Amino acid sequence: MLxxxxxxAFKGMLRGQLIAPGDxxxxxxxKVYNGMIDRRPxxxxxxxxxxxxxxxxxxxxxxxxxxxxRGGGHNAIGLGVxxxxxxxxxxxxxxxxxxxxxxxxxxGGGALWGDVDHATHPFGLAIPAGIISTTGVGGLTLGGGxxxxxxxxxxxxxxxxAVDMVLADGRFVTASAKQNxxxxxxxxxxxxxxxxxxxxxxKGSPVHTNYAGPMLWEMDDAPEVMRWYRRFITKAPRDINxxxxxxxxxxxxxxxxxxxxxxxxxxxxxxxxxxKSAAKVFKPIRAFKTPALDMVGPxxxxxxxxxxxPLYPPGDQWYWKAxxxxxxxxxxxxxxxxxxxxxxxxKSTMHLYPINGAAARVRNTATAWTYRDATWAAVIVxxxxxxxxxxxxxxxxxxxxxxxxxxxxxxxxVNFMMDEGEDRVKATYGKNYARLTKIKKKYDKNNLFRHxxxxxxxx
Amino acid sequence: xxxxxxxxxLSAREQEPDSPLRDVVSALDRLEPDRARxxxxxAYLLGRVAHADRHVSAEETAAMERLVRDEGRLTSxxxxxxxxxxxxxxxxxxxxxxxxxAREFAxxxxxxxxxxxxxxxxxxAATEDAISMAEETEIHRILNQLKIQPADxxxxxxxHRAHLPGxxxxxxx
Numbered sequence: 001m002l003x004x005x006x007x008x009a010f011k012g013m014l015r016g017q018l019i020a021p022g023d024x025x026x027x028x029x030x031k032v033y034n035g036m037i038d039r040r041p042x043x044x045x046x047x048x049x050x051x052x053x054x055x056x057x058x059x060x061x062x063x064x065x066x067x068x069x070r071g072g073g074h075n076a077i078g079l080g081v082x083x084x085x086x087x088x089x090x091x092x093x094x095x096x097x098x099x100x101x102x103x104x105x106x107x108g109g110g111a112l113w114g115d116v117d118h119a120t121h122p123f124g125l126a127i128p129a130g131i132i133s134t135t136g137v138g139g140l141t142l143g144g145g146x147x148x149x150x151x152x153x154x155x156x157x158x159x160x161x162a163v164d165m166v167l168a169d170g171r172f173v174t175a176s177a178k179q180n181x182x183x184x185x186x187x188x189x190x191x192x193x194x195x196x197x198x199x200x201x202x203k204g205s206p207v208h209t210n211y212a213g214p215m216l217w218e219m220d221d222a223p224e225v226m227r228w229y230r231r232f233i234t235k236a237p238r239d240i241n242x243x244x245x246x247x248x249x250x251x252x253x254x255x256x257x258x259x260x261x262x263x264x265x266x267x268x269x270x271x272x273x274x275x276k277s278a279a280k281v282f283k284p285i286r287a288f289k290t291p292a293l294d295m296v297g298p299x300x301x302x303x304x305x306x307x308x309x310p311l312y313p314p315g316d317q318w319y320w321k322a323x324x325x326x327x328x329x330x331x332x333x334x335x336x337x338x339x340x341x342x343x344x345x346x347k348s349t350m351h352l353y354p355i356n357g358a359a360a361r362v363r364n365t366a367t368a369w370t371y372r373d374a375t376w377a378a379v380i381v382x383x384x385x386x387x388x389x390x391x392x393x394x395x396x397x398x399x400x401x402x403x404x405x406x407x408x409x410x411x412x413x414v415n416f417m418m419d420e421g422e423d424r425v426k427a428t429y430g431k432n433y434a435r436l437t438k439i440k441k442k443y444d445k446n447n448l449f450r451h452x453x454x455x456x457x458x459x
Numbered sequence: 460x461x462x463x464x465x466x467x468x469l470s471a472r473e474q475e476p477d478s479p480l481r482d483v484v485s486a487l488d489r490l491e492p493d494r495a496r497x498x499x500x501x502a503y504l505l506g507r508v509a510h511a512d513r514h515v516s517a518e519e520t521a522a523m524e525r526l527v528r529d530e531g532r533l534t535s536x537x538x539x540x541x542x543x544x545x546x547x548x549x550x551x552x553x554x555x556x557x558x559x560x561a562r563e564f565a566x567x568x569x570x571x572x573x574x575x576x577x578x579x580x581x582x583x584a585a586t587e588d589a590i591s592m593a594e595e596t597e598i599h600r601i602l603n604q605l606k607i608q609p610a611d612x613x614x615x616x617x618x619h620r621a622h623l624p625g626x627x628x629x630x631x632x
Contacts, residue, residue: 402626430600
């Protein structure tokens with residue numbers, strides 16, 4: 001039980017707000033992106049700087065409180081908030097500093113990817129991120145970072161140069177290839193297991209205006225499109241990324257009315273090569289089969305990154321199931337189409353994200369992220385704004401995953417995973433798991449940071 | 460033959476006539492050296508999977524004995540002893556030995572032999588109806604080292620889909 005005096009002393013050490021149950025802001029402050037998550041923390045510390053984070057970590061450790069670290073609050077199972085513990089909310093720490101000469105970008109631990117894109121775009125730079133700009137930099141990066149630029153520039157972690165962190169014992173350290181290199185290895189894919197990252201230093205890549213957007217085909221064409229896609233994307237030039245999707249055309253502009261609410265298959269392309277070459281690059285794609293809807297064209301990178309934001313506002317119900325996939329055979333395609341036809345709501349979808357480009361040029365053991373030999377990261381998400389559809393979303397996603405899991409790998413991308421148990425985490429980290437447990441023991445032997453896809457300290 | 464004894468963790472002293480391992484050594488001694496090494500590695504890798512969840516059941520042991528007997532064309536008694544030794548070796552060495560044995564198997568075995576081992580690994584793991592996540596992970600580690608083609612691995616997973624971790628509980632919903 002927390003004493004009033006302990007809370008008062010903690011509050012006195014913070015420059016940011018300390019929010020408790022009963023405060024007017026409490027219910028808003030404990031909300032995360034996934035509306036299925038309804039947790040009630042004992043306290044929420046809105047940290048404005050590193051000193052606040054150090055105080056928060058020390059307080060949680062001394063008071064034996066469960067800790068959750070919140071950046072953008074987008075995590076699939078809502079790891080940004082916990083029941084009865086302390087939320088270390090980094091959302092006030094959203095600074096982004098671009099060094100155009102060195103082409104580096106220093107990002108605050110609570111920044112969103114939209115903040116980064118906004119700051120880097122004027123300099124013709126970008127960092128590989130996800131596909132929704134309201135996603136937090138911290139969570140996405142620490143789990144790996146798959147998105148529109150994966151085939152061109154790798155995962156987000158492949159562009160990470162250093163992190164500043166507060167460890168479980170309250171120490172503030174930098175981790176990079178030269179300093180605390182074991183920790184730097186671990187945070188690149190190991191999630192929030194090792195401490196609170198207060199800033200990320202990335203290298204920027206030359207990205208400004210892409211030739212990008214969705215291309216949609218009829219659901220009846222899905223088997224043919226998937227067979228063509230599996231061949232194309234595994235041999236595609238490095239400057240093109242494209243993830244496959246089953247989707248329902250949103251019922252509004254800019255989509256043509258005759259396609260509204262229609263279940264279709266599609267590929268969301270992102271080509272970052274010279275625009276003058278784009279038409280030539282896309283010629284074989286368009287020649288394969290004329291799309292029912294072709295929205296691919298020149299688009300500024302930040303616009304591409306935020307294209308899906310309006311479809312997925314905070315508060316929707318989300319249920320996720322995921323796996324890594326090495327190959328997509330005809331049987332698997334048939335099952336995909338069978339379940340893709342049954343999308344339970346217009347927001348529900350299945351994505352196959354390629355990870356066979358630049359991300360695959362890094363060895364499986366070079367960072368904690370170990371599935372670089374897989375071809376895709378698959379995710380099935382049941383999504384809707386209506387909480388009453390929770391069971392429908394969950395059942396569809398589980399049934400779909402159950403059918404496809406035999407065709408997949410044992411592990412999944414941690415950022416797509418639900419609470420699936422210790423063995424699933426082990427499967428996901430594979431041969432890197434043992435090393436991760438040793439590093440965990442070195443930096444967090446009492447497992448203070450355990451409200452995550454937890455890596456237990458080695459015994 | 461000294462190589463196989465030392466690889467199996469048997470010192471010269473352990474090979475004395477009264478050693479409890481004498482029969483195992485004798486069983487292997489009757490095989491061609493290359494065949495004996497192949498069999499020892501085969502049994503060791505089966506043991507890795509059976510041990511993955513830190514528990515080797517009687518059913519798993521029986522399955523390993525059957526597979527080793529068929530693979531090595533041994534008598535049932537010999538198979539029992541070889542499996543017993545492989546289980547012990549796995550417990551004693553692990554880690555680096557796991558890597559080395561799989562690498563040696565990968566180097567000496569033809570692709571069809573590797574596939575045969577893969578089938579046996581799944582068979583051992585599935586003996587108790589459900590393959591545990593730990594067993595599945597260990598199988599994938601081994602098969603990755605043996606460079607089993609994704610299409611073949613997928614076929615094996617599909618064949619054993621009823622036993623894969625996560626799927627059994629889904630089916631029982």
